[in-house]
Amino acid sequence: MSRRFDAIVIGAGQAGTPLAGRLSDAGMSVALVERHLLGGTCVNTGCKPTKTLVASAYAAHMARRAADFGVTIGGEVGIDFAKVRARADKISADSRASLRSWIDGMAHCTLFFGHATFEAPHRVRVGDEVLEANRIFLNVGGRALVPDMPGVEEVPFLTNSTILKLDAVPRHLVVVGGSYIGLEFGQMFRRFGAEVTIVEKGPRLIGREDPEISDAVRDILEAEGIAIRTGAECIRFAAQGQDVLVGVDCHEGSPEVLGSHVLLAVGRTPNTDDLGLDAAGVATDTRGYVQVDDRLRTNVAHIWAMGDCNGRGAFTHTAYNDFEIVAENLLDGADRKVTDRIPAYALYIDPPLGRVGMGEAEAKKSGHRIEVGKRPMTRVGRAVEKAESLGFMKLVTDADSGRILGGAILGTSGDEAIHGVLDLMVKQGTATDLAHAVHIHPTVSELLPTIAGERKPA
Numbered sequence: 001m002s003r004r005f006d007a008i009v010i011g012a013g014q015a016g017t018p019l020a021g022r023l024s025d026a027g028m029s030v031a032l033v034e035r036h037l038l039g040g041t042c043v044n045t046g047c048k049p050t051k052t053l054v055a056s057a058y059a060a061h062m063a064r065r066a067a068d069f070g071v072t073i074g075g076e077v078g079i080d081f082a083k084v085r086a087r088a089d090k091i092s093a094d095s096r097a098s099l100r101s102w103i104d105g106m107a108h109c110t111l112f113f114g115h116a117t118f119e120a121p122h123r124v125r126v127g128d129e130v131l132e133a134n135r136i137f138l139n140v141g142g143r144a145l146v147p148d149m150p151g152v153e154e155v156p157f158l159t160n161s162t163i164l165k166l167d168a169v170p171r172h173l174v175v176v177g178g179s180y181i182g183l184e185f186g187q188m189f190r191r192f193g194a195e196v197t198i199v200e201k202g203p204r205l206i207g208r209e210d211p212e213i214s215d216a217v218r219d220i221l222e223a224e225g226i227a228i229r230t231g232a233e234c235i236r237f238a239a240q241g242q243d244v245l246v247g248v249d250c251h252e253g254s255p256e257v258l259g260s261h262v263l264l265a266v267g268r269t270p271n272t273d274d275l276g277l278d279a280a281g282v283a284t285d286t287r288g289y290v291q292v293d294d295r296l297r298t299n300v301a302h303i304w305a306m307g308d309c310n311g312r313g314a315f316t317h318t319a320y321n322d323f324e325i326v327a328e329n330l331l332d333g334a335d336r337k338v339t340d341r342i343p344a345y346a347l348y349i350d351p352p353l354g355r356v357g358m359g360e361a362e363a364k365k366s367g368h369r370i371e372v373g374k375r376p377m378t379r380v381g382r383a384v385e386k387a388e389s390l391g392f393m394k395l396v397t398d399a400d401s402g403r404i405l406g407g408a409i410l411g412t413s414g415d416e417a418i419h420g421v422l423d424l425m426v427k428q429g430t431a432t433d434l435a436h437a438v439h440i441h442p443t444v445s446e447l448l449p450t451i452a453g454e455r456k457p458a
């Protein structure tokens with residue numbers, strides 16, 4: 001016997017749970033299915049634990065720099081890694097508990113724990129239960145990609161999930177992949193006391209950013225003693241006693257790195273391979289991402305896909321925005337679209353990189369005649385006062401219309417201050433609008449109007 005619902009939501013991630021809540025509030029009966037932990041990646045193995053660990057690493061770093069501020073600390077700064085980990089574990093657990101009480105309070109929502117697979121376009125199996133619904137919403141997220149690199153099966157390796165279970169700081173952490181996950185964990189473990197080597201196959205770190213951002217990030221990390229090997233074209237692994245030998249074959253430097261631990265941070269893959277999508281006729285692309293239209297409908301009219309599994313975003317805020325698009329279109333008569341979203345994100349190294357819209361190279365490539373306003377953080381009063389003046393801020397505008405095309409703040413509070421640019425872009429503001437805004441002193445944001453007024457052809 002199957003159980004009928006108005007809607008089935010598969011995955012209690014960043015879009016699934018709020019959607020279940022809105023549908024339930026609208027009086028619909030909802031089955032919410034989760035196979036592992038409520039909150040998905042962000043809460044359990046992504047944003048929340050990592051940003052908690054980043055905060056501990058920052059505290060250690062600032063404690064080591066105490067003398068710069070005229071503060072004395074009696075003796076060396078130590079790391080109580082068990083406490084560091086417990087803090088992250090608790091923040092994730094608290095978040096799960098709060099999600100559980102939210103879901104339990106939903107009037108028309110039934111929570112099923114188990115792995116969901118399609119049996120037919122309207123039918124989903126979860127263990128012994130068979131669920132049916134007129135509408136089905138996928139929010140199944142993704143997991144760490146483990147490519148078929150030579151030797152990878154023969155050595156123990158860590159992913160973003162398993163690294164959170166370490167009981168001690170690795171002696172030498174070799175991070176494969178020089179993007180978000182690799183750089184955040186790399187810097188954090190360096191600050192916890194590990195030797196760290198980051199191995200990136202591309203010619204530079206965070207290869208999607210403007211080269212000057214990649215270069216500045218590299219300088220920041222190297223200044224903390226992190227070894228960086230870019231252009232590592234032939235990565236391979238071999239066990240050597242308790243350690244792992246990572247072959248990098250770079251053009252210069254040692255051809256191999258011997259690490260006590262290896263973290264694979266080379267991208268993510270969607271959790272769509274074991275969902276029985278064929279039984280529902282839902283199409284995916286060659287990498288397994290569910291194909292959706294601008295309103296997040298799949299090729300099957302009663303099935304939607306939200307969050308990382310649709311390949312249209314890879315962040316918590318984009319997954320949550322997917323929920324807003326689907327819910328408002330369905331329940332409020334709205335017509336919201338993914339393409340209305342302005343790309344924005346932050347890289348949580350220290351100092352953080354806040355990014356919005358296009359970079360300089362991308363703006364040029366897309367045919368704009370551009371102007372750029374730029375300032376090093378050494379000329380941002382607040383950064384100097386805080387003795388955190390690494391990095392720079394940059395604004396990219398269209399020379400003809402004055403429209404803001406994008407911005408980057410690699411610097412203290414860059415993740416927060418970038419929202420001043422983002423909010424103006426949402427309203428299609430111009431550089432003159434920004435230049436005329438009177439920002440609060442002393443802040444990092446107060447220099448945004450200044451660089452908007454000082455922009456030059458680029």
Ligand SMILES: Cc1cc2nc3c(=O)[nH]c(=O)nc-3n(C[C@H](O)[C@H](O)[C@H](O)COP(=O)(O)OP(=O)(O)OC[C@H]3O[C@@H](n4cnc5c(N)ncnc54)[C@H](O)[C@@H]3O)c2cc1C
Pocket residue numbers: 010011012013014015016033034035036037038039040041042043045046047048050051114115116117139140141142160181271274275306307308309313314315316317318319348
């Ligand atoms: C280390 C790391 C750090 C990150 N830091 C940030 C950050 O600082 N800021 C940011 O914006 N983003 C960050 N992200 C990305 C962010 O975590 C994801 O973009 C976000 O969690 C995606 O949400 P989602 O709802 O699409 O999927 P998820 O949160 O992954 O949720 C999917 C859920 O579906 C469940 N599921 C899967 N298949 C099935 C099935 N067949 N049946 C039942 N349940 C199923 C899973 O168990 C999971 O709970 C980070 C990611 C990582 C890995």
Ligand SMILES: NC(=O)c1ccc[n+]([C@@H]2O[C@H](COP(=O)([O-])OP(=O)(O)OC[C@H]3O[C@@H](n4cnc5c(N)ncnc54)[C@H](O)[C@@H]3O)[C@@H](O)[C@H]2O)c1
Pocket residue numbers: 147149176177178179180181182184199200201202205206207232235265266267268314315345346347348
């Ligand atoms: N602050 C944040 O918002 C945040 C933090 C962490 C993760 N995330 C999300 O998680 C996702 C995954 O992050 P990620 O860093 O794993 O992936 P990514 O796709 O951003 O970067 C993967 C990196 O690994 C490199 N690479 C690929 N194959 C390699 C190989 N064989 N050897 C060496 N290097 C190789 C790539 O060139 C690239 O630099 C991101 O898309 C991001 O959205 C976000």
